[in-house]
Amino acid sequence: MADLFSLAGMQGPARQELADGAVLLRGRALADEESLLASLDGIVAAAPFRHMVTPGGFTMSVAMTSCGAAGWVTDRGGYRYAPLDPLSGRPWPPMPAVFLKLATSAAAEAGFAGFMPDTCLVNRYEPGARMSLHQDKDEGDLGHPIVSVSLGLPAMFQFGGLARNDKPQKVPLEHGDVVVWGGPSRLAFHGVLALKDSAHPRLGRNRINLTFRKAL
Ligand SMILES: O=C(O)CCC(=O)C(=O)O
Ligand SMILES: [Fe+2]
Numbered sequence: 001m002a003d004l005f006s007l008a009g010m011q012g013p014a015r016q017e018l019a020d021g022a023v024l025l026r027g028r029a030l031a032d033e034e035s036l037l038a039s040l041d042g043i044v045a046a047a048p049f050r051h052m053v054t055p056g057g058f059t060m061s062v063a064m065t066s067c068g069a070a071g072w073v074t075d076r077g078g079y080r081y082a083p084l085d086p087l088s089g090r091p092w093p094p095m096p097a098v099f100l101k102l103a104t105s106a107a108a109e110a111g112f113a114g115f116m117p118d119t120c121l122v123n124r125y126e127p128g129a130r131m132s133l134h135q136d137k138d139e140g141d142l143g144h145p146i147v148s149v150s151l152g153l154p155a156m157f158q159f160g161g162l163a164r165n166d167k168p169q170k171v172p173l174e175h176g177d178v179v180v181w182g183g184p185s186r187l188a189f190h191g192v193l194a195l196k197d198s199a200h201p202r203l204g205r206n207r208i209n210l211t212f213r214k215a216l
Pocket of ligand 2: 136
């Protein structure tokens with residue numbers, strides 16, 4: 001008999017509350033897979049992935065690009081949102097309609113109706129790449145949630161509390177999963193453990209993460 005678990009690919013319930021204001025929507029992006037990947041190709045052609053440097057001088061293992069009215073950048077001068085891609089000196093590629101529709105509808109499902117992101121950070125993890133525990137706090141108004149879409153290789157997401165030393169839960173994320181956090185969880189510490197090597201049928205040895213935010 002087809003129950004919720006078999007429909008969700010034996011991964012557990014389609015919707016999982018991680019904390020107050022934080023929801024995992026399993027497989028939520030799968031229906032838009034083809035148009036998301038086609039749009040992604042367009043973004044990367046115009047604004048290639050690059051490994052940026054932290055203010056402390058470390059080169060990030062995750063390669064990044066952005067689309068939308070601003071892009072998240074880091075260099076020796078700090079973290080910030082920039083209206084122009086520093087590589088090209090031109091505006092970032094526009095946010096594709098399918099990106100915006102997925103982000104706004106997933107946010108609404110998670111309880112954040114009216115979310116209107118103006119930036120999407122595109123993260124590319126190759127095997128071994130990781131993102132250490134951090135808070136997203138470079139945005140002007142922390143009243144808006146974050147919508148995070150996972151594509152390609154599976155990863156172990158860490159979702160902690162509001163203090164750096166709160167023990168994070170380990171949340172396995174797969175192709176098509178969407179995590180939304182805001183409200184009381186907006187400043188939750190989170191990160192991604194080093195990506196294990198394998199191959200994804202559509203994205204090869206890569207995990208792509210789309211992080212939607214209202215930055216400006
Ligand atoms: O790759 C992820 O799942 C998280 C990315 C993230 O936390 C960020 O870009 O700030
Ligand atoms: Fe983050």
